[in-house]
Amino acid sequence: MTTVASPPRSxxxxxPPSAHRPTATGxxxxxxxxxxxxxxxxxxSMSFAALTSAMVVRASGAPDWQHFRLPxxxxxxxxxxxxxxxxxxxxxxxxxxxxxxxxLPRLYVTLGLGLLFVTGQVLAWRQLATQGLFLATSPSxxxxxxxxxxxxxxxxxxxxxxxxxxxxxxRVVPVPMTALGAATLYWHFMDVLWLxxxxxxxxxx
Amino acid sequence: MHEAxxxxxxxxxxxxRTHVFSVDHKVIGKQYLDLALxxxxxxxxxxxxxxxxxxxxxxxxxxxxxxxxxxxxGGVITPEYYLSLMTMHGTIMVFFVLTxxxxxxxxxxxxxxxxxxxxxxxxRINMTSFWVTLVAFLVLISxxxxxxxxxxxxxxxxxxxxxxxxxAGPGQGLxxxxxxxxxxxxxxxxxxxxLNFIATTLDLRTKGMSLARMPFSTWAWFITAVIGLxxxxxxxxxxxxxxxxxxxxxSFFIPSGLVISxxxxxxxxxxxxLWQHLFWFFGHPEVYIAILPGFGIISHILPVFARKPLLGxxxxxxxxxxxxxxxxxxxGHHMFLSGMNPFSATLFSVPTLIxxxxxxxxxxxxxxxxxxxxxxxxxxxLFCLGFVSVFVSGGISGFFLAQPSIDTYxxxxxxxxxxxxxxxxxxxxxxxxxxxxxxxxxxxxxxxxETLGKWHFWLTFIGVYCVxxxxxxxxxxxxxxxxxxFTDDYLKPLIPLHRFITIAALFTGAxxxxxxxxLIRSRFRGPxxxxxxxxxxxxxWATTSPPPFDNFGGKPPVVQRGPNEYGVAGAGGADYLMxxxxxPAPAR
Numbered sequence: 001m002t003t004v005a006s007p008p009r010s011x012x013x014x015x016p017p018s019a020h021r022p023t024a025t026g027x028x029x030x031x032x033x034x035x036x037x038x039x040x041x042x043x044x045s046m047s048f049a050a051l052t053s054a055m056v057v058r059a060s061g062a063p064d065w066q067h068f069r070l071p072x073x074x075x076x077x078x079x080x081x082x083x084x085x086x087x088x089x090x091x092x093x094x095x096x097x098x099x100x101x102x103x104l105p106r107l108y109v110t111l112g113l114g115l116l117f118v119t120g121q122v123l124a125w126r127q128l129a130t131q132g133l134f135l136a137t138s139p140s141x142x143x144x145x146x147x148x149x150x151x152x153x154x155x156x157x158x159x160x161x162x163x164x165x166x167x168x169x170x171r172v173v174p175v176p177m178t179a180l181g182a183a184t185l186y187w188h189f190m191d192v193l194w195l196x197x198x199x200x201x202x203x204x205x
Numbered sequence: 206m207h208e209a210x211x212x213x214x215x216x217x218x219x220x221x222r223t224h225v226f227s228v229d230h231k232v233i234g235k236q237y238l239d240l241a242l243x244x245x246x247x248x249x250x251x252x253x254x255x256x257x258x259x260x261x262x263x264x265x266x267x268x269x270x271x272x273x274x275x276x277x278x279g280g281v282i283t284p285e286y287y288l289s290l291m292t293m294h295g296t297i298m299v300f301f302v303l304t305x306x307x308x309x310x311x312x313x314x315x316x317x318x319x320x321x322x323x324x325x326x327x328x329r330i331n332m333t334s335f336w337v338t339l340v341a342f343l344v345l346i347s348x349x350x351x352x353x354x355x356x357x358x359x360x361x362x363x364x365x366x367x368x369x370x371x372x373a374g375p376g377q378g379l380x381x382x383x384x385x386x387x388x389x390x391x392x393x394x395x396x397x398x399x400l401n402f403i404a405t406t407l408d409l410r411t412k413g414m415s416l417a418r419m420p421f422s423t424w425a426w427f428i429t430a431v432i433g434l435x436x437x438x439x440x441x442x443x444x445x446x447x448x449x450x451x452x453x454x455x456s457f458f459i460p461s462g463l464v465i466s467x468x469x470x471x472x473x474x475x476x477x478x479l480w481q482h483l484f485w486f487f488g489h490p491e492v493y494i495a496i497l498p499g500f501g502i503i504s505h506i507l508p509v510f511a512r513k514p515l516l517g518x519x520x521x522x523x524x525x526x527x528x529x530x531x532x533x534x535x536x537g538h539h540m541f542l543s544g545m546n547p548f549s550a551t552l553f554s555v556p557t558l559i560x561x562x563x564x565x566x567x568x569x570x571x572x573x574x575x576x577x578x579x580x581x582x583x584x585x586x587l588f589c590l591g592f593v594s595v596f597v598s599g600g601i602s603g604f605f606l607a608q609p610s611i612d613t614y615x616x617x618x619x620x621x622x623x624x625x626x627x628x629x630x631x632x633x634x635x636x637x638x639x640x641x642x643x644x645x646x647x648x649x650x651x652x653x654x655e656t657l658g659k660w661h662f663w664l665t666f667i668g669v670y671c672v673x674x675x676x677x678x679x680x681x682x683x684x685x686x687x688x689x690x691f692t693d694d695y696l697k698p699l700i701p702l703h704r705f706i707t708i709a710a711l712f713t714g715a716x717x718x719x720x721x722x723x724l725i726r727s728r729f730r731g732p733x734x735x736x737x738x739x740x741x742x743x744x745x746w747a748t749t750s751p752p753p754f755d756n757f758g759g760k761p762p763v764v765q766r767g768p769n770e771y772g773v774a775g776a777g778g779a780d781y782l783m784x785x786x787x788x789p790a791p792a793r
Binding site: 030031032035036039040042043044046047048050051054057058062063064065135136139142146150 | 326327396399400403404405407408409434435437438439441442443445446449453454455456457461473474475476478479482483486
C-alpha cells in the first residue's frame with residue numbers, strides 16, 4: 001500500500017526544463033511525479049483487487065455471511081467526494097504556470113469536501129456500530145470496515161498530498177504544474193476507487 | 206529538504222545528512238547492502254543452530270539458553286524453538302537478504318548510474334523506503350526477545366496456525382503478531398522502492414538511452430520492480446487481514462469448529478486456503494524478485510569477462526519479461542497438497558513447466574556467450590559461472606516438483622529444501638557475490654583482493670554442493686522436512702548424512718569469513734581502483750570511482766550505443782566501446 005507520491009523536486013527555477021534533464025527520446029518532457037502516481041494507482045488497484053477476491057472467496061459457501069443494509073449516509077458521502085473532484089478539476093483549469101491565485105479558493109473547497117467525506121465515513125461506521133455491527137461481528141461487516149478504512153487512509157494521503165501542493169503553489173513561481181497534475185490525478189483515482197468499492201459493497205454486503 | 210530539492214546539485218552538509226539520513230541513492234544502496242550483511246549473518250547463525258541440532262539432537266549449545274530460557278533450556282533446542290529458528294531463518298533470508306541486497310541494494314546504487322541519472326526520481330521516498338525496511342527488520346528481530354520467542358509457523362505463516370494466537374504454541378502469541386506487522390511494514394518499503402525504480406527507469410534516462418540500449422541489469426531491476434509492485438500489493442492486505450484475525454477477532458482465515466490445544470477457537474467460517482492463495486500469489490513472484498536481479502547481474506558481468514557480446518540480447522530481455530509474466534500464473538504449484546481442487550493442480554502445473562522454457566533459454570544464452578570465449582577468470586567471473594551451475598542444478602529438480610503426482614511424494618521432504626536453496630538461495634547469493642566483487646571498485650574506489658576472492662569462491666562453491674546436493678537424496682529417501690530430530694526407525698540411517706551436511710554447512714559458513722575479511726580490508730587497504738578496471742561499457746564506469754554526489758559531475762553522458770559492444774574495434778586498440786564514447790575513427 002502506498003500513500004500519495006509526494007511530488008519530487010522541481011527543476012531548478014533558473015533553468016528551462018530541457019536544460020535540467022536531458023530526455024532519452026524526442027518525446028514530451030517526462031513527468032516523474034505523474035508516472036509515480038500512475039504506478040501508485042497500479043499498486044493500490046492491485047491491493048483492492050486482492051481484497052475483492054478475498055471477499056469473493058470468503059463469501060462463497062460461508063454459512064456465517066450476514067447481509068446488511070449499507071448506511072444511507074454513504075450515498076451522501078459519494079456525492080461529496082464527486083463534488084470535490086469537480087472543484088479540483090475546476091481549480092486546476094484556473095491555475096496557470098504564471099499564477100495560482102485564481103484557483104486557490106476552489107482548492108480550499110476541495111480540501112474541505114475531502115475532510116467532509118472522511119468525516120462522513122466515520123459517521124457511517126458509527127451508524128453501523130449502533131446497529132451492533134462491528135469489525136468482528138460477521139465477515140461481511142469485517143470486509144466493510146477493511147475496505148472503507150483502507151480507502152479512507154488513502155484519501156487522507158491524498159489530502160496530505162493536496163496540502164503539500166497547495167503550500168508550494170502559494171510559494172513557488174513558476175507554479176509546479178506537474179505536482180498539481182499528479183495530485184489531481186491521484187484525487188480523481190480516489191473517486192473512481194470509491195465508486196468501485198461502493199458497487200461491490202452494494203452487491204456483496 | 207525543500208532547499209535540497211530545489212538545488213539537486215548541492216551536496217548535503219554534515220555527517221547525518223551525508224551518511225545517515227541521506228537522500229543520495231548511492232548512500233541508500235550501501236545502507237541496504239549493510240542491512241543485508243547484518244541480516245545474512247543472523248540468518249546463517251540460525252541455520253547453524255538448526256543444523257547442529259539436526260545432527261546431534263541432544264547436544265547442548267553453549268549460551269543458547271541465555272537467548273531463550275524456555276526454548277533452549279540447558280542449551281538443548283526444543284522442537285518448538287527449532288520451528289521458531291526455522292521461521293526466522295526463512296523470513297530473514299527471503300525478505301531481508303534476497304530481496305534487500307540484489308534488488309534494493311545494488312539496484313539503488315547502480316540503476317540511476319546505468320541510465321545516466323543524477324539520482325532516483327523521488328530521493329526522499331527512496332530514503333523513507335530504506336528506513337521503513339530497517340524498522341521492519343528491527344520489529345522482526347525484536348520477537349527474539351519477547352517472552353515466548355519468535356513465531357513458529359514458517360516464513361509462509363500458514364493459517365490457521367498463524368492466525369489463532371497463543372493456543373497454537375509458544376511464539377504464536379506476540380511473536381507471530383510481530384512477524385505479521387514486520388512483513389506488512391516491509392511491504393510498504395518495497396512498494397515505495399518499486400515506485401522509485403519504475404519512475405526512474407521510465408523518466409530519468411539520459412539522452413540517447415533508449416529502452417533497447419539499457420544494460421541488462423537495469424532491465425532486470427526494472428522488471429523486478431514491476432513484479433514487486435504487484436506482489437507486495439497483495440501480501441500487504443493479506444498481512445492486514447491476518448493481523449485482524451489475530452488481534453480484532455475477525456475470521457478471515459480461521460474455520461469453524463477449530464479445536465487447538467483442547468480449546469474451541471472462537472472463530473467461524475474462515476478459509477485457511479485463502480491465506481495460502483494470497484500468500485503464494487505473492488510468494489512465487491517473490492522467488493523471481495530474488496533471482497531476476499541475479500539474472501541481470503550475470504548478464505551484465507559475463508560479457509565483460511568473456512570479452513564477447515551477450516548472445517541474443519533481445520531474447521534475454523524477452524525471456525526476463527516472459528518469466529515475470531508467467532510468475533503470476535504458477536502460485537498454485539506450492540499448494541498441490543493443500544486440499545485445493547485437484548484439477549486446479551493440473552492448471553498450475555502446465556505454466557510451471559512452461560516457465561522452464563524461458564529459464565532454459567536464458568541459461569543457454571549465458572553458456573553460448575562463454576562458448577569459444579577467452580574468459581578472464583576473475584573472481585566476479587567465477588561467481589557468474591558458479592551462478593549458472595547452481596541455478597541449473599537447482600532448476601532441474603524443479604521439473605520434478607512441477608508435476609503434482611511426483612510432488613505429492615516429495616513436497617514434504619528435504620528434496621524441496623535442496624531445490625529452493627540451490628535455485629533461489631545459493632544462486633541469488635552467487636549473484637550478490639558476483640555483483641559485490643564486480644562493483645566494489647566503483648562503490649569504494651578500491652579493488653578487492655583477487656587471491657582471497659578465488660579462495661572464497663572455490664570453498665563456497667564446493668561447500669554449497671556438499672550442503673544442498675545430499676538433501677535431494679534425503680528427500681528421495683523420504684526424509685521429512687520441518688522435523689527437529691529424526692528419531693523414527695526409518696530415518697535413523699540417514700543421520701550420518703545429516704552430520705555430513707552440518708559439517709559442510711559450518712565449513713561453508715566459515716569460508717564466508719574470508720569474504721568478510723576481504724570486504725573490510727579492501728575497503729581501507731585495497732589498491733586504488735581506476736574508473737573502469739574491468740574494461741566494461743556501461744555508464745557507471747564512465748564516471749569516477751567512487752562517483753561524485755551528482756554521479757557525472759554535472760555533465761550527464763550522452764549515450765551513443767547499446768551496452769553490448771565487446772569484441773569490437775574501440776579507441777586506442779581497446780576491444781570494447783563504451784556506451785557514451787564518441788564514434789571512433791574508422792579503421793584504415
